[in-house]
Amino acid sequence: MTRITKQHHIFWTVGLFILLQSCGCGKAGQADAPKEEDDRTIKIQVGTRDVETDQFTSKGTPVVPMWKAPMATVDIRNGAGFPILSDAEHDVVWQPSVREDGAYNHYACLIHHNGRFYAMWGNHEFGEDAPGQRVLYAHADEWGNWTDAEELFPAPGPVLPRSENGIHLKPDCWAIIDDVLYAITYVHGAGVYPIARAVSEEGTLGEPFLVQSLPNNGSLPVFMEGDDAPTAPSPIGERLYRWYRENDQISWWANASWGVQRTAVDGQSLIESFIYRAKDGGLVLMLRDWGHANNPVHTNRMYVSFNDGTGGWAAPYPTDIPDSPSRAQALTLEDGTVLLIGNQNVNRYDQALYLDRDPMTISISKDGYTFDRVYALRTGSPTGHRFSGIGGRNPGYAYSSSIVRDGWLYTMYSIGKEDMGITRVPLSALELE
Template identity: 30%
Template sequence: MRSALIGLATALLILPAAASMAQDFPFELGGEVIDFADTDALGLPVPEGIETITIFAPEAGARQFNHGVVLLPFKDKLYAQWQSSDKDEDAPETVVLYSSSTDGETWSEPQALTEPQENGYISSGGWWTDGETLVAYLNTWPADLEVRGGYVQYVTSEDGETWSEPQRVTMADGEPLDAIFEQDPRALPSGRIINSAHFQPGLIAAPIYTDDPLGVSGWVRGEMENLSSASADISRELEPSWFLRQDGAAVTIFRDQGSSFFRLASVSTDEGETWSKPVMTNMPDARTKQSAGNLPDGRVYIVGNPHANRARFPLAVMLSDDGYMFDYGYVLRTTEDMQPLRFEGKYKRPGYSYPKSVVWNDHLYAAYATNKEDAQLTRVPLSSLVRPAED
């Protein structure tokens, strides 16, 4: 099966650029960027000045499962949020933890944003800020829903230490947002915030947007036709992220739950109100969460596991000057420097899972869970993310 997937990946990656662009692809991966024969690093170079830092490492007896690490700068500190449980993923004792750092290297003792739930659990929903207030989103998964899904709450803080009581995130009509919130809200140049959510009943992914600077109200579901899915309860598109293309179009990328092992993508040219029907790109993906965005100079990046099987390694960043052609990249973590999985637990396996990213203090930060037990980040100086010199 693995060899067949690699063959498919190779066939798609060598499609002539003219053929792919004729199909109006949202973007494409250059044909010689990834070397699938190099299973450790995919033929990608290591950027200069790269550092890997541990935010939290579990010890025997408690908090051995950690996942969904998300970063955001706020008032001269970098904040990390993730979900944590004693052993198993999505266990009843799951809580959302957070930690902060003034330099990205030394992190405070984790504190809990939530308590264990009697009916379900709460997972990390990411961050937002208007510069004065820090918002922590909390994805709530009730156990008694007929179809698995949930809704999003939020808490706020002015100092990153004292938090408000949880409230519901709301839509433009004032009704609660009955959806699991994706962890990648980002703002357009106009200030409009674009994100995605997985709506009830079930988990049906759709883009959303709001003009509320705090990102807690006024959300509108963008118009997008989902692809057909094998399940009526889960869309084929899952766990999105997005970037701004050079022409001003917003591009949302999705994990493909249909197991094509390539990223799906949809485009909006009206600031998130309407979106094209998702198409399969030629960007490989290990069927997992990823993170996209723009560097300060406008270039586009995608952090993830870009190969055509379910192994969540290596961790890499793919780069594009214009958001159309991704024709260079770097490896961030390989199997050579992966620590062993130390504790057993439900759904745990080796890998760099669910990266989320942010630019802070002239570095690109990618946060992730290694083996779903260590909350870690890898940071790279922006000055190192240049097009590698040709041999």
């Protein structure tokens, strides 16, 4: 195996508010989320679902109520006030030994197929989403026994510093069709579109192919160029595109071609979509506000739209589900319980907080519409990095990918966008019954 070598009254009012927040005043010592003075209760149409709400953002936009769990405390590096799952077991999937291995690692994707766990993630030497970002993968036949990393999709173009623009890759998901495992990755910086390849149990990789037609302004990765370079999806590519819908999935990078609106009703820019099926059979689409260190307008809320299967996705509304912000994911269990895995560690809304992604949380909903319990799956992340000078990294456990197998929840994630980790916890620890 080849080793691979981010004026007074106002002053008094603001001061009092800051004092109350810093002392953690509120129920159970938690900081209360500020609320708009508004005693209205209204009905809104959120996609295909009627919603009644008496909540509004600081700018007056109606909020879809979905959160009955406690808000986080400010002690986010010690579980943020949530119960810490002591039964959880943690392991490392892969970490770079030297900078040249790629000291930026992120975008976890996990699956189990024919007795083996497979993991893939994005990797770069200089930083997040820099030109030439490639995709690595590893596998494990048993817990705690991961192989070294190999290239799954090599660099699609020149490997350049993050200050440059250029083609790069971001993993999307694994898929299984006719007992064949496929890795699906999105091309960015040369149009935005998916490519895929088969991965055999012997470690042989199939030729990369298009899952959707090449965009008009798109160009192929260098490893797909040539006299027979594709411009349209192959039959298996078309089947993979249908696979998403047939399996209640959607791409993290879904856009208008998927019927997904990435501008919310309040004008916020949204990214990183995912869907799940609620207990009553309705589909729920969630996205996060495009918050980052230089964005002073994000709301620290997840956004939602509902679909009963009769059409596309209407513009999402803000919810009261807190968000650090970070990418999240939801799984629907056999009994209809929904597990939301992310970083719901915010103690107040509409403040453009940009928090370390710690803890990584599991929020639980019996019906898929109201989340009323939260656990800290992992907390106490490193505050520094082994390799310096890598762009786009930030502390925490984030961008998870989860599966359920044999009564366990397995969750893979990045650690400070430098290493790739994995945690497993028995479902019994979540007290779902």
